Amino acid sequence: MTDKVNYLDLVKNGIFKENxxxxxxxxxxxxxxxxxxxxxxxxxxxxxxxxxxxVNITVSIMRKFIHPRIRLPVFMLIIxxxxxxxxxxxxxxxxxVYKEMGLYIQLIVAFASILARAEMxxxxxxxxxxxxxxxxxxxxxxxxLVVISFFRELLGKGSLWGYPIIHAKPLLxxxxxxxxxxxxxxxxxxxxWISVRYENKTx
Numbered sequence: 508m509t510d511k512v513n514y515l516d517l518v519k520n521g522i523f524k525e526n527x528x529x530x531x532x533x534x535x536x537x538x539x540x541x542x543x544x545x546x547x548x549x550x551x552x553x554x555x556x557x558x559x560x561x562v563n564i565t566v567s568i569m570r571k572f573i574h575p576r577i578r579l580p581v582f583m584l585i586i587x588x589x590x591x592x593x594x595x596x597x598x599x600x601x602x603x604v605y606k607e608m609g610l611y612i613q614l615i616v617a618f619a620s621i622l623a624r625a626e627m628x629x630x631x632x633x634x635x636x637x638x639x640x641x642x643x644x645x646x647x648x649x650x651x652l653v654v655i656s657f658f659r660e661l662l663g664k665g666s667l668w669g670y671p672i673i674h675a676k677p678l679l680x681x682x683x684x685x686x687x688x689x690x691x692x693x694x695x696x697x698x699x700w701i702s703v704r705y706e707n708k709t710x
Contacts (some may be wrong), residue, residue, distance in 0.1 A: 514639040521643020527620045528691070531696035534618040538655055539687035541608045548656025550604055552649030553700035554593050554612055559621055559648070561589045563641035566629035574631070582625045583616070589651050590615045620644065651694075659690050 537555075542548040565585050566573075573581050575649050578649045594612045605612070615621065624644055629637040660666060663681030665673035680686045 512636045512639075512680065514635070517636060517639040518643035521645070522647040522650055523641065523702065525644070525674055526647040526651060526698070527644060529695050530647065530656075530702070531620070532695070533620040533623070534648070536614065538652060538691050539609050539684055541611050542656035542659050542687060542690070543663065544603055544607075544683040545653070546604060547608050547658045548652040549649070550597070550601060551608060551611065552645075552652040554597065555615060555618070555621075555648045556642070558589045558593055558615055559645040560587065560638060560641035561592075562586050562621055563629040563637040564634060565589070566625045567632060567634045567637035570630045570633070578630065579622075582630075586621055586625070587590030587616050596675065608699065620648070629664045629688055655687075655690050658694070659686060663704060 521527075523530075528535065528538050534555075537551050541551045546659045562582075562585055569581075569585075573636060582608060586614060590613065593615070594609070597612055598609065624640060632640070657667065659681045660668075661672060662678045663683075663686060665675065665677045678686070681690065
C-alpha cells in the first residue's frame with residue numbers, strides 16, 4: 508500500500524463494505540449470545556474494538572521481525588495478550604456485566620475476524636493505516652452488535668439499557684437464542700439490501 512492512504516475510507520470500509528457481522532458473517536457467536544441486552548452488546552463491541560485496534564498496531568510494529576513460517580502462532584499470541592488485558596480490565600471495572608459475558612470476552616481470542624485483519628492487512632502495512640483499519644473493523648463490529656441488541660432488548664423485554672420503554676407484552680422469543688438468529692438474519696438481509704441500493708445509485 509502506498510503512503511497516500513485515505514484513512515476515512517479504511518474506517519468506512521470496516522463499518523459498511525466489510526462489516527464483520529452483516530457483510531462477512533464472521534464471529535457470529537457473540538451476535539447471538541450477548542445481544543439480548545443493549546448494555547452487553549455495547550460493551551462486547553467496545554472490547555472487540557479495543558482488541559482489534561491494539562492487535563493491528565502490534566502486528567504492524569512487529570511485522571518485519573516475524574518469520575513467515577510462525578506468523579499465525581505469533582498473531583494468536585498477540586491476540587491472546589490483548590484479550591487478557593481486556594478481560595482483566597472488565598473483570599475489575601464492570602463486574603456485573605462481566606458475570607454475564609465474561610466467557611465471551613475470553614472467546615475473542617478465537618474470532619476469525621481479528622486474526623484475518625492481522626494476516627491480511629496489519630502484517631503488510633504501516634502503523635497508521637493498520638490502526639485505522641482496526642478502528643473501522645472494530646466500529647463495524649460494535650455497530651452491528653448495538654443494532655442487534657437494540658432490537659432484541661426493545662422487542663424482547665420492552666426496555667433499553669434496563670430502562671422500561673414499551674409497556675406492551677414483549678416478544679419473549681427475541682431474548683432467546685432463536686430470537687438472536689432471527690434478528691441477525693433479518694438485519695443482515697436489510698443491511699445488504701441497503702448496500703446494494705446505495706451501490707447501484709453511485710454507479
